[in-house]
Amino acid sequence: METTYRSNIMICAGTGCVANGSLKVKNALATELIRRNLHKEVKLVLTGCNGFCAKGPVMVVYPEDVFYQLVKPEDVPFLVEEHFIKGRLVQKFLYTPPAEKNTIPVMNDIPFFKHQVLRALRNRSLIDAEKIEEYIARDGYLAAAKALTEMTPEQIVNEMKGSGLRGRGGAGFLTGLKWELCARVPGDIKYILCNGDEGDPGAFMDRSIMEADPHSVLEGMIIAAKAIDAHYGYIYVRAEYPLAVHRLQLAIDQAMDRGLLGKDILGSGFNLDIEIYQGAGAFVCGEETALMASIEGKRGMPRSKPPFPVVKGLWMRPSVLNNVETFANVPPIILNGAEWFSSLGTEKSKGTKVFALSGALNNIGLVEVPMGIPLKTVIFDIGGGIKNNRKFKAVQMGGPSGGCIPLSLIDTPVDYENINKTGAIMGSGGMVVMDETTCMPTMAKFFLEFTEDESCGKCVPCRIGNKTLLSILTRITNGEGREGDIELLLELSQQIKDTSLCGLGQTSPNPVLTTIKYFRDEYEAHIKERRCPARVCTPLVKFVVDQEKCKKCGLCFKACPAGAITWEKKQPAYIDPEKCTKCKSCIKACRFWAID
Amino acid sequence: MAKLTIADLKKIKEDFHQGIREGAFRVKVTVHMGTCGIAAGARSIMNTIMEELSTSNLKDVAITTSGCAGLCSKEPMATIETTGEPPVKYISLTEDKMRKIFAEHVAGGKAVPEYALVVGHETTY
Numbered sequence: 001m002e003t004t005y006r007s008n009i010m011i012c013a014g015t016g017c018v019a020n021g022s023l024k025v026k027n028a029l030a031t032e033l034i035r036r037n038l039h040k041e042v043k044l045v046l047t048g049c050n051g052f053c054a055k056g057p058v059m060v061v062y063p064e065d066v067f068y069q070l071v072k073p074e075d076v077p078f079l080v081e082e083h084f085i086k087g088r089l090v091q092k093f094l095y096t097p098p099a100e101k102n103t104i105p106v107m108n109d110i111p112f113f114k115h116q117v118l119r120a121l122r123n124r125s126l127i128d129a130e131k132i133e134e135y136i137a138r139d140g141y142l143a144a145a146k147a148l149t150e151m152t153p154e155q156i157v158n159e160m161k162g163s164g165l166r167g168r169g170g171a172g173f174l175t176g177l178k179w180e181l182c183a184r185v186p187g188d189i190k191y192i193l194c195n196g197d198e199g200d201p202g203a204f205m206d207r208s209i210m211e212a213d214p215h216s217v218l219e220g221m222i223i224a225a226k227a228i229d230a231h232y233g234y235i236y237v238r239a240e241y242p243l244a245v246h247r248l249q250l251a252i253d254q255a256m257d258r259g260l261l262g263k264d265i266l267g268s269g270f271n272l273d274i275e276i277y278q279g280a281g282a283f284v285c286g287e288e289t290a291l292m293a294s295i296e297g298k299r300g301m302p303r304s305k306p307p308f309p310v311v312k313g314l315w316m317r318p319s320v321l322n323n324v325e326t327f328a329n330v331p332p333i334i335l336n337g338a339e340w341f342s343s344l345g346t347e348k349s350k351g352t353k354v355f356a357l358s359g360a361l362n363n364i365g366l367v368e369v370p371m372g373i374p375l376k377t378v379i380f381d382i383g384g385g386i387k388n389n390r391k392f393k394a395v396q397m398g399g400p401s402g403g404c405i406p407l408s409l410i411d412t413p414v415d416y417e418n419i420n421k422t423g424a425i426m427g428s429g430g431m432v433v434m435d436e437t438t439c440m441p442t443m444a445k446f447f448l449e450f451t452e453d454e455s456c457g458k459c460v461p462c463r464i465g466n467k468t469l470l471s472i473l474t475r476i477t478n479g480e481g482r483e484g485d486i487e488l489l490l491e492l493s494q495q496i497k498d499t500s501l502c503g504l505g506q507t508s509p510n511p512v513l514t515t516i517k518y519f520r521d522e523y524e525a526h527i528k529e530r531r532c533p534a535r536v537c538t539p540l541v542k543f544v545v546d547q548e549k550c551k552k553c554g555l556c557f558k559a560c561p562a563g564a565i566t567w568e569k570k571q572p573a574y575i576d577p578e579k580c581t582k583c584k585s586c587i588k589a590c591r592f593w594a595i596d
Numbered sequence: 597m598a599k600l601t602i603a604d605l606k607k608i609k610e611d612f613h614q615g616i617r618e619g620a621f622r623v624k625v626t627v628h629m630g631t632c633g634i635a636a637g638a639r640s641i642m643n644t645i646m647e648e649l650s651t652s653n654l655k656d657v658a659i660t661t662s663g664c665a666g667l668c669s670k671e672p673m674a675t676i677e678t679t680g681e682p683p684v685k686y687i688s689l690t691e692d693k694m695r696k697i698f699a700e701h702v703a704g705g706k707a708v709p710e711y712a713l714v715v716g717h718e719t720t721y
Contacts, residue, residue, distance in 0.1 A: 004650040006642075006659035008617055041646050041659075063616040063624075063658035087629055087661030126617050136605055137612035145602045259599025267601055 005043040007084065008062045010125050014049025014211055015204075015243055016365075021073065022057035028076040038084055048129045048212015048247075049204075051121070052112055054364035055095065060107055060125050067107040068093040098362045098384050112363045115382050117344065119352045120168075120328040121368045123213045129247050132254040135215040141260055143331035144222040148268035151334075153183055156227040160330070162338030164350035169195055169286075169323030170398065170427040171503070172349075172416045175330075182228040182310040182320045190230040191319040192221050192272075193295075194327055196237035196244065197279050197286040200399025201450060203430035205354040206324035208366050210237065210244035213328065214251035218274060220327030222265065223334055225272045228320050233274040236291050238281045248276055283400075283454035287502045288313075288321045290456065301456045302502035323428065325354055345371035349415035353426070357383050359433035360390065372413045375405065379433060390435035394518065398427025400447040400454075401507035403514030404440070423514040425507070439536035440519040441526055444511045445473040451508035462505030465496040469512060479539040481527035486516060535587050535596070542596050543580050545573045549594035559589035615655040622656040623702050626675040630664025636671035637690075644691045645674075648698040657702060670713065676701055687713040 011017075011026045026044060033039040050058050055069035061083065071079065071093055082090045094103035095110050104110050107125075118124055127134035135141070147156055161176030182190065194217060198206040210217060221233050237245050252274055255261040263271050277295050284290045285300040292314045294300040313319025329351060333341045342350040349371040355378065358364050362384030369378055379385070379395060386392050394404040403424035405412060412418050419426045434443065448470040457463045469492060472485055493509030500506045516523060525531045532540040545556075550572040557567035564579035565586060575586065575595070587595050600608075615621070625645060629638045645659055665673050670687035676697070677683040684707045686697055697708050707715070 004646065005616070006646060006649070010617070041642070063619070063621065064660060065619060084661065085629060085634075086663055087626070088663055133608050133612045136608045139609070141605055142602075142609075145605060149602065257597040264599070266605075267599070 003040070003043075005041055006063075007042045008045055009042060010045050010047045010050075010060045010062065012048075012050040012056060012058045012125070013046040013129075014053070014208055016049065016053035017056035017058060018243070020056035022059075024073045025057050025059075025071050025076065028073040029080070032076050032080045033084075036080055036085065038080070042084055045128045045134075046130070047125050047127065048123075049208035049366055050125045051116075051208075051366040052363065053366065054362070064089075064105075065107050066105050067095055067110060067113075069095055111381050112365070112367070112384065115373070115377060116368050117352050117370050118368050119332060119341075120209060120216075120325050120354050121212070121366070122332065123216065127213070129212050129214060130250055132215060132251070132258065132260075135213070139335060140215055140331075141219055141266075143334035144219045144260070145266050145268075147223040147226050147334050148266055148270050151226075153227045153229060156223060156334070157183060159334060159338050160227070163333045163341040164338075164345070164348075165326065165329055165333060165341065166349065166416065167323055168325035168329070168353065168428065170401065170425060172426060175322060175326055178310060178320055178322070179224060179227045181308075182318050185311050185318040187318045189232075189317045190228055191314045191317055192225040192228065192230040192233040193291070193314060193319055193321040194221055194233070194235040195286060195288070195291060195321055195323045196235055196241070196248075197291060198241075198324075198428060199238065199281070199283040199286050199454075200401070200428060200430045201447075202356060202358040202396075202432040203399055203428055204356045205366065205429040207241050207244050208356075209324050209328050209354070210241065211247050214244075214248045215255065216328040216331060217248070217324055218251055218255055218261065220322075220330035221274060222261070222272055223330050224320060224322065224327070226270060228318070230320070231271045231273070233272060234277045234295055234314070235274060236277050236279055236285070236295060238285075239278040240281050245276060245278060252276070282456070283450075284456045284502070284504050287504060290502070291321065292319065299456075301458045302504075304501055325429070346413065346415045346417075348417055353414065353429060355429045355431050357431050357433070359395075359431075360386050360435040360438075361433045362387050369414065371415045374410075375412050375414055376410045378414065378431070379410070383433065386433070386435050388435075390437065393434045393436050393438055394440070396424070396432040396434065396443070396447075396511070397430070398425035398507075398510070399430045399432075400450050401425060401503065401510060402427045402430075403510040404434075404443070404518060405514075406518040408518075423510065423517055425510070437534055437536070439477070439532055439534035440515040440522045441473060441476050442534075442536050444515045445470065445477055447511040448473055448508070451504065455504060455508075459499075459501040459505060461496045461499040462501070462508065465492060465500075466505070466508050468492060469496070469509060473512070476523065476526050477532075477537045477540075479526070479530050479537065481523075483527065485527055486520065486523050490516060531596075535584070535593075538582050538584065541582070541584070541587070543575050543577065543582060543586075544596055545575055546594045546596055547572050549592050551592050551594070553591075555589045555591065556586035556595065559585040561585060613655055616658055620656075621658040622679055623654075624658045624660065624677045625702060626660050626662050626677070628663065628665045628671065628673045628675070629661045630668075630671075632664055632668035633671045633673065638672040640691055641672045641674060641689050641694050644694045645698060648695060648702075652698070652703055654703060667713070673713075676707075678705065682716045684715050685713045686711045 567573040
């Protein structure tokens with residue numbers, strides 16, 4: 001029997017909040033509660049990522065459902081006295097939406113949380129990720145029990161196919177169909193594999209699930225293992241995710257201890273062992289065949305398909321590889337049925353999708369939204385719009401494999417088909433939002449630097465092609481672009497897409513293609529006018545003050561670290577080219593775009 | 597550790613069910629803990645409620661605190677709100693009175709008129 005508490009403080013212990021000092025806040029709270037003799041009635045719980053990472057360290061207090069943000073250890077005595085002794089909300093730590101004055105105390109009234117539908121993240125802020133009992137108390141392992149004792153493999157496959165769940169790693173293949181294909185292949189040894197090799201810049205969906213709710217991944221794997229008759233599984237996680245590895249290992253140990261993994265699970269006679277395999281952080285190892293090669297101890301390189309992994313996968317045995325978020329979606333489908341799952345979403349994209357919001361937004365964090373929600377709602381309502389009153393320019397979806405979506409397409413519904421139409425991809429769920437200070441050729445160059453670096457080098461189009469793309473982009477951003485470079489980029493991109501061996505090369509030109517498609521004028525300005533409209537590419541900026549646009553405010557003068565700017569009240573500023581070091585401090589400081 | 601069965605899963609779910617994180621309570625008990633309430637002994641009232649709650653094993657009761665209710669001479673006070681019923685304010689509480697209120701009102705659903713000051717909300721503008 002658990003002790004009864006009148007209040008639970010759920011402190012976020014996801015990587016973001018821990019980096020912001022949430023563990024120090026937790027210790028301060030523990031000390032203060034003991035000092036105030038409240039430790040027997042107020043319980044402290046460390047949870048996984050709450051999602052609102054921008055406001056960390058964050059905590060939710062139940063039963064009031066109050067959301068406190070940006071709490072520092074030195075604030076704790078005041079917080080405890082006010083909230084837990086005097087029963088008053090502490091205004092100072094409540095959330096205030098951008099451009100509003102009044103605070104919002106209740107978590108689910110805050111726009112960031114209000115528009116979300118939590119399925120894969122169903123236990124967010126509700127359980128202690130390190131205690132299996134808390135997971136079980138939220139219907140944990142009941143789906144596995146149902147699958148193991150009441151369902152045949154065919155029934156599981158049919159339920160999954162009926163739900164319409166598609167792979168959340170990005171490609172969007174029907175999960176139930178993948179399981180069916182593998183189940184049909186004869187073989188005494190099969191493998192169930194989980195892909196936690198999340199590597200897109202700006203993506204942290206899978207990490208958050210592994211940290212916040214590791215048992216949901218294990219339970220999904222148990223159900224999948226039963227469907228394909230596998231008795232051994234691996235979770236492939238990059239070693240750069242130490243907290244995820246720690247919590248997953250703890251979860252595996254707890255499940256083993258209680259007979260929820262290992263021999264004769266829940267007395268059903270079904271056996272499954274799961275092991276964590278730590279990857280060294282190569283991006284290409286997120287590709288399925290490269291991931292399997294890596295587990296086999298070989299160099300992480302993809303091979304050509306077919307044979308597909310469902311026929312010949314890990315150690316040439318039939319294998320099913322699903323993404324972390326896909327597995328986290330499985331248990332509620334088995335418990336509540338296919339219809340429940342497919343009741344949300346669009347015709348071909350069912351359920352919800354988790355996104356990691358980052359970039360120029362007010363509300364950076366992790367969100368889960370129903371498929372088909374307009375992109376605008378995600379960016380402006382949940383994301384709270386663009387920081388510093390700047391304008392939205394584009395959102396990069398799908399990381400280096402994806403593309404950018406401009407303002408004109410902001411009403412696009414978020415589902416696999418509609419996002420693909422824009423030239424971007426759903427991807428694993430990274431959304432990097434950019435404002436008008438982002439230079440699009442430079443953005444494409446950034447992602448090409450990434451893919452060029454991460455290309456395994458096995459096939460020529462990817463190894464040499466991406467390098468060439470990068471060198472063309474480099475010369476454009478250096479102000480040395482040539483007539484015909486845009487056409488060259490387009491032609492080469494198409495060839496790389498058509499001829500590369502694996503998904504990395506087949507998608508790496510997408511950032512180039514979409515930036516040209518939607519922001520061709522910026523490329524032309526770089527090449528023909530030797531001008532960078534966003535004033536990012538230093539060689540293309542003249543560092544001259546536009547006398548007409550200058551409002552004579554002197555902000556650039558104050559910002560210049562080189563003493564190169566002369567300015568007096570009511571006089572426009574002047575930049576001395578002799579002294580100017582081209583550091584761009586003045587451009588960042590100027591609010592009127594008066595420096596070219 | 598012993599291997600779990602499906603019955604064990606349900607037992608654990610029962611034992612560890614964190615009702616207070618799920619919302620939707622049947623009863624909310626508010627102990628008024630302004631300076632006056634604390635001075636008059638609200639702490640021992642709170643302790644009594646917590647003891648009673650532990651032994652009763654009720655999962656649908658929320659316990660919370662709030663400031664001075666404005667009637668400092670009648671402290672310690674507590675307000676009990678049951679879903680669908682107007683709130684009841686109890687005054688001049690002692691541990692014994694609180695136990696009786698807990699058993700009859702919180703657990704049993706019937707208010708204890710002899711300890712109650714008033715039923716209903718104050719008018720707010």
